Amino acid sequence: xxxxxxxxxxxxxxxxxxxxxxxxxxxxxxxxxxxxxxxxxxxxxxxxxxxxxxxxxxxxxxxxxxxxxxxxxxxxx
Numbered sequence: 001x002x003x004x005x006x007x008x009x010x011x012x013x014x015x016x017x018x019x020x021x022x023x024x025x026x027x028x029x030x031x032x033x034x035x036x037x038x039x040x041x042x043x044x045x046x047x048x049x050x051x052x053x054x055x056x057x058x059x060x061x062x063x064x065x066x067x068x069x070x071x072x073x074x075x076x077x
Contacts, residue, residue: 001026001064003033009047009072013037024062031058033068046073
């Protein structure tokens with residue numbers, strides 16, 4: 001299944017920079033996508049994902065042609 005990914009963050013995700021379309025197996029979750037993109041478990045704590053413009057959780061199942069936007073969360077004072 002094809003997922004369109006947009007990444008708005010500080011780190012680099014070379015795979016997305018080359019091609020924003022990611023092929024993943026049917027039934028995959030957002031967490032599976034993070035793993036496929038090489039986002040570490042520590043890195044997952046500082047991002048928020050939106051699937052088709054709706055805030056989503058890592059257990060959310062993806063569907064063919066979903067648009068996933070991953071945003072870095074900035075904190076501090």
